[in-house]
Amino acid sequence: MKARNGRGPGFNRRFNPRGWVIRHMQVALASLGRLWRVPLATFMTAAVIGIAIALPGAMNTLVNNVRTLSGAWDSSASLSLFLKPDVSEADGTALARLLGTWPEIGTIRVIGRAEALAEFRRLSGFGDALDMLGENPLPVVLLLQPSPSASGPDAAATLAERLGKLPEVDIAQLDLQWVRRLHAITRTAERGIWVLAGLLSMAVLLIVGNTIRLEINNRRPEIEITKLVGATNAFIRRPFLYDGLWYGLMGGLIAWVLIGISVLSLQGPVAELAGLYDSQFELSGLSWRASLTVLLGSGLLGLIGAWLAVGRHLAAIEPA
Amino acid sequence: MIHFDNVSKRYPGGHEGLSGTSFRIESGEMAFLTGHSGAGKSTLLKLIGLLERASRGQVWVNERNLNKLSNRDIPYHRREVGMIFQDHRLLHDRTVFDNIALPLVVAGIGHQEIRRKVRAALDKVGLLNKEKVYPMMLSGGEQQRVGIARAVVTRPPVILADEPTGNLDPELSREIMDLFMQFNQVGVTLLIATHDISLIETLGRRTLVLRQGKLVGDTPA
Structure with a gap:
């Protein structure tokens, strides 16, 4: 019982994996419920994220289509x-x-x-x-x-x-000069999309970060009291991280729908154009893999944005 | 149980909240801490709950040297120290039950056990029929009892109370003190800061007196 290095008896920090999983699920659901209760505010934040993600996503889809098309031309060279x-x-x-x-x-x-x-x-x-x-x-x-x-x-x-x-x-x-040019243009567009995606990802981080920062401020008394009764930083952090994750996932879902609508709205004119060129070309939407990437990437961005905000602002809140 | 060895607390800006204080409260003791406002009562309690850290000297609680606890240890230390405040510090958007359950939730206790322990705590403070009520719908005395239930629900060995009867009339204050005496009878160590001298005198317990951050009196029971 006596002190290692004079600190006195150690604390009981036994880790219970089952309890940990249950608590995470509870916090995840509670977070979702909290967002659900303010549908308009939640939707607006998610929509901003969705639009920011949809823009490079839709452009990437178009460039992929051009690449498929120019690939067909290559083989006919x-x-x-x-x-x-x-x-x-x-x-x-x-x-x-x-x-x-x-x-x-x-x-x-x-x-x-x-x-x-x-x-x-x-x-x-x-x-x-x-x-x-x-x-x-x-x-x-x-x-x-x-x-x-x-x-x-x-x-x-x-x-x-x-x-x-x-x-x-x-x-x-x-x-093949013109095919080369088309390739160069596609490559430039691709690079441009990456730059755009990078910038808009930062925008998403800032949006989520700012939303979480406001939420932390709103719940300041609750955070203080929870710390007073012995909550660890991980416990305090958890609901905010789930908020960020949900915002990101909802934003990803909105982006997915927006990209789908864009592709659908272009499908008719593109088919007509292809018909004029005697082509069977058909505009393809997001593949399963791309859909998953949009959704999970957006969720990850939300989580990281929340993490950054929580790291900066939570440490400053100590009960007094 | 609580041991201060020449402890000083200097705040940024130079104000000295506590200077060179030494005392020892044994396990199972119930003591009062008194003095004018600004005498250092709150500072002293904050040092025990690790809301503040001592600038100089050693603070021991539950056989642990608090100076040697890292920030990561603080939550675990606080789980062993029940704290009660004059302004109750309740969450107004949660029911009485959820407020009292908070320390148990934080400690990762299972659902069934939480239910059982919260009921027991509510029973002890006489609010068993109010578990679904929100704190705003309760009187000041009842809110304070919710705060007390929250502090004792984890059965901590030490309970600190900062002006727990500050806003209550003498009769309610007496009821709160009776509650504290009951906890003390089952072995809990209590340190209660108050300036209600008349109430302290009727109870005949040990009293520590602070003046301008210095311990100037220690009246044994």
């Missing part, structure tokens, strides 16, 4: 190999067969001189001029499609470069 004029059609076909074994290459089509000429005649309207030439000036062309693994803009460019160095090949042409 094709390479044209113009063979040297002295390469015969038979040699061209042999080369095509050889290239067909490369893993980077998906499909190959050989366009013979005659076929190319016919197409040129049909499309260009220079038929008469061609007749005057007497001989077919067009080379054999291999039209090839990169395999999916090599269809990204960088991989396709590398492939084009390699093909351009083959002895039979005159020019390997890859027109």
Whole structure:
């Protein structure tokens, strides 16, 4: 019984896990009940959080859609190999067969001189001029499609470069400039969304922090009295942390609904636009994983905001 | 049980609430603390409940040196010291039952046990029929008894009371004192700050007298 290091007998701090869980559940429900009793104030705080989260969330959804779309375009990017004029059609076909074994290459089509000429005649309207030439000036062309693994803009460019160095090949042409630009734009937009998300997350922390700070002030006498009868700081902190968590989760739910509404409202016009381009593209909303991220991320932000406020303001309240 | 060894408390700004005070209250004793307002009664009680820490000297309560307790220990120390205040310090948005249950909830006591202990405490202070009432609906004397029930519900070995009868008429004051005597009979150590000298005199208990932060009198029972 006698004092270690002269402090006297130790305190009984036995930890009871079952009681701990029950108390947490009680506090969580009590906190929810408290918020429920002031529905308008709770809703407004949650709505501000929801809008702050919905903004980068909706933009991210749109950028994801653009990326899906440009991904489809990537894979449709094709390479044209113009063979040297002295390469015969038979040699061209042999080369095509050889290239067909490369893993980077998906499909190959050989366009013979005659076929190319016919197409040129049909499309260009220079038929008469061609007749005057007497001989077919067009080379054999291999039209090839990169395999999916090599269809990204960088991989396709590398492939084009390699093909351009083959002895039979005159020019390997890859027109992906605009796809590259689109990629660069998407990447910029993505970066912008991250910056925006960072700033708005800070806004959420401040909103929750300020709400909790006011709540702490309102309940100052209660906090003092609870400390007087032997409440630990953890006990005092707990209801405020749950308040923050609930605000965050409700905000996340509102953000989820807002993003859903935005996507739905765009669905019609986008389908119409895609129809004009003969595309089956369909605007996709939030996936399960993204929904969960929005919800839990928002909840986490609420919790952190509450934690910051509680850490700053609770220590200052001591009974006197 | 409570032991002050040359204790001083100086507040920021230089005011000395207590200077060089030494005394010892044994386990099971009931003592009064008296003196004019500003003599240091409240300061002394606050040092025992660790609402303040001593600037100099040693304070011992329940065989523990309070100087050596860390801030993390304070809640556990307060659970062993029941405190009663002149202004009751009740939560007005909670029922009498919930007010009295607070120290038990804070200590993580189970639901059934809380019910049983709160009822016992209410019975002791004679408010068994008021458990669902809010404090504002009670008289001053009844509110003080709720405060007392809250202080004793955890059965702490030490009870401190700061002017517990300050706002009560003599008859109610006497009832409150009788309650304290009953607790003392079952072995609780009590230290009661009051300036109601006439009441103290009728009870014939040990009285510590403070003047300007110094202990100037110690009248044995």
